[in-house]
Amino acid sequence: MTSYRRGRARRLLALIRKESHQIVRDPSSILIALVLPLILLFLFGYGVSLDTARTRVGLVLEETTPVTLDLAASFRASRYFDVAIGHDRRDFADDLVESRIGGILVVPAGFTADLAAARHPAVQVIVDGADPNTANFVQGYTAGTVSTWEAQRAAERALNATPLRIEQRFWFNPELKSRNFLVPGSIAIVMTLVGTLLTSMVIAREWERGTMEAMMATPVTAWELLAGKIVPYFLLGLASMSLCVGLAVFLFGVPFRGSVVALYALSAAFLMPALGQGLLISAVTKNQFLASQLALLSGFLPSFLLSGFIFEINSMPLPIQYISMIVPARYLIPSLQSVFLAGDIWPMFLRSMLILIGFGLVLFAIAIRKTAKRIA
């Protein structure tokens, strides 16, 4: 029995050694594990930005009174808007259609009177619904600016000469830099690429080249074959993640407020479903092209779109929210963002890790069944 076990350990080590040689020598592994993450990170670090630094808007004052002028001044002082002032909304209609401005804010006639009568005065916001990001932004910050202005006026009147400054406060990402939450999210994407895409492709390649068949005709077990793939790509995934974190922190200056232990624990937990998915895909398709398509469709895209990485899950339609529950990345990304921006929140991390490991075990179990040493 011990000699059997020694044989098993030796075979596993030999498979891992073989895989490592292949990773180092195969340019496509290097490309997916190292170059692609760099490109993604630079894209999210520099290129894609969800920040709206000073959106241009048109402010229409349908009446000119000291009160409306004061409100206009408040908009002008805002760090979120670049304001052009007019007196008729038609002045800005074309600009809005042509996307030269992000919205039209109308201070209606009667605004001053309404305010004096303590009837809730309203500023009308006209936005381009085809660009919901900007539309939401303009709407939100208009409301914010108006209410700040109102509060300020009330305070001035109440305390006379001792104006109270009311300041909005955003927690955890006070600079509101999208980079700070996109970069941690993109690390999850990178691990999906290595764990699912790369792994499924290298196994499919073994089927295509006939090496899988040759291996299977030796005393090796299905379990050893899978473990021989999991271990090296698990380590490669962690290496790829480390590279990304290093870049994020030292090049992009993303804060890192949690612990390294939490980072690696979360990443390791996430790599389990990612690898499990990769193994399963390759066991089912046995073809590199199909495997890569399936990995992109079932791994990369959901991690990208349904994980809360770019789009807020709470604002998705309910059915899609339910679907997002089976996307492993959705459990990782909030935790990873906490590690970077907030710090260690172990109860949240443990819950995420438990769910991820659960996903992983289920996927591994199916993959092992499918890879049972059979060709058909």
Next chain:
Amino acid sequence: MTASAAERPVLVHLDGIVKRFGADAPALDGVSGDIRGGEITGLVGPDGAGKTTLIRLMTGLMRPEAGSISVLGHDARTEAPAIQAAIGYMPQRFGLYEDLSVQENLDLYADMRGLPRRERPAVFDELLTFTDLKRFTDRLAGKLSGGMKQKLGLACALIRKPRLLLLDEPGVGVDPISRRELWKMVENLTAEGIGVVWSTAYLDEAEACDRVLLMNVGKLLYAGPPAGLTGRVEGRVRRLTGIEGSRRKLLARLLDEDAVVDGVIQGEAIRLVLADKAAADGVARAAGTDAASLVAAAPRFEDAFVDMLGGGPGGRSALAEAQAPREAGNGRPVIEAHGLTKRFGDFTAADRISFDIPRGQIFGLLGPNGAGKSTTFKMLCGLLKPTEGEGRVAGFDLRRDAAEARNRLGYMAQKFSLYGDLSVSQNLDFFAGVYGLSGKRRRERIAMMLDIFDLKPHASMSAKDLPLGLKQRLALAAAVMHEPEALFLDEPTSGVDPITRREFWTHINGLVEKGVTVLVTTHFMDEAEYCDRISLIYRGKSIALGSPDELKAKVATAERPDPTMEDAFIALIEASEGEAT
């Protein structure tokens, strides 16, 4: 070789094996037979016969739907691990990791098979000497030649001296010299009592086996020593020599005689299999000569195979009959190659290749994979720009008038490059469009192709679901639809059964009689015999050019007065290597 067949132990016992994939006809249909130790068993048959499936069943990697397999005393259904620990298996493409070195591949297989460390130096040394790979231990497997890969694959399969060695098409894609070397190595193994299974689509390989299992579309046709099969045509095989006039025309006529079961061109002669011994006189009369020019010839495995399948098709080609004869033209060769050279970086794939093909002739480029024949071929049909030299088709320079030249040629690519997801008639319609046929002529030609090649019942089937023989017909139909002056055939009958191959060559022979010019690449020695002239391509160079009979005569010696094409090929390669060093 000393023990008689009966004494040799049975290693594999197959009993009524049935294997199905999906709802299609079974891949194996009731196959039974024995494989013995100490001899080479040939698993012989065309593509789609079920050879690979049978080997996989023996490794325990697949399970049969019905029947039982016992390998080395273990049931392949339930005791696969025990079998896998005791056999050596080389799948197609050798099962090597191309980005690992020779030594790393050996190490990996040694670990997988649990070869104890202290035994390794001796085993590796023996295997590397045996395969002559000692000098290349650090080279990546992907950078080895086909023959060297094959030897390394064998070495990996032999790492723990197996009792049963399974080789799946080891002869594909390697040059005949390497093939012979491998054969010798394997023969040495049988002397130690190892049982070897060698699967092949080449019928000439079958003749050298101790015992064969001959298969066709999932059915076992024959099990036993090859001589037992060739015995059935004993005394019925004749060579017709001294032919005056066109041997192709004569063959076509003879094939329609009831007394002729099979016939092929063999250099200047015709090889015939007669329905019975007494028919010789009648056939000679039909050929317009006397019985003396019908010389008895040694029966070959392929003769017997065709005979077993009920004989070859007749000699008529409806395709050729429907085609108007081409005029003699101005006497200028239809295809010309002058010093064609192609370099990829510092690698010369084709080196100053020159030949002319007059109208109405078949010219063959013969050589192993990777020798440069496909490169030469592609330069001549305008798919690849030569680095140096000139190629002409129907007088048009391929550099300047590539489009004109291409309109005059029909091209049939290796492995029948059809659109698998299009139906038969959609494929024909597409190729008609590509070759610029339109309107009434397009409809007529498509209808004609469907009719001539008997494709009508399958017109709406997807091309990928066609049986191999029909795929071959469709590919030929697509290539000749526009009545080209020159026909380019790249490995046209590799892997197809001999009946389909004969049918194909009947059409080609018919077209050639009508003045079509044919350029064909092949690594099939038999197919080379159908050509008027051949050029032997080896390592990018043309090492010999002439008619098949001339080339064979070149290498005839006292102890080998009647060499085969393969003998000629090997001797000429060796001679050219002798010059080089």
